[in-house]
Amino acid sequence: MAVRMLILATALALSLPAFAQQVRFTGDTTANETLLVDTLRTVALLGPGQFNCPTVEAVEAQVLPESFSPPDNENPEGDSPTIYERWDATFCGKSVPLLIAFWPAEQGGMMFRVGLPFPDAAGAP
DSSP states (O other): OOEEEEEEOTTHHHHSOTTOOOOEEEEEEOOOHHHHHHHHHHHHHHHHHHHSOSSEEEEEEEEOOTTOOOTTOOOTTTTSOOEEEEEEEEETTEEEEEEEEEEEOTTSSEEEEEESSOOOOTTOO
């Protein structure tokens, strides 16, 4: 079940440099608050390394249909049911689509991965 959210993730500031004050998060996600913050921290790390940008400014999320399956999926989640989401992250004014995958961990809790670039596939919005 997707959750409609508008969040300013100030918790990012706890683990990232001072310039990472807030991330505006809008849209639908299946992540709870803890999973959302953990995933946003990972997304924010892409800024300096991939886009020469200190951090992520905003994210617009949408839950992809259950029928979505990324092409050439390495399937690190194994046979676990996986929820895919598209997050359009803004780095220094440039929107970048990311493929986010969530699946249950064997020991409890949830796992995630952040895919870049977003796959080109029929059925991918």
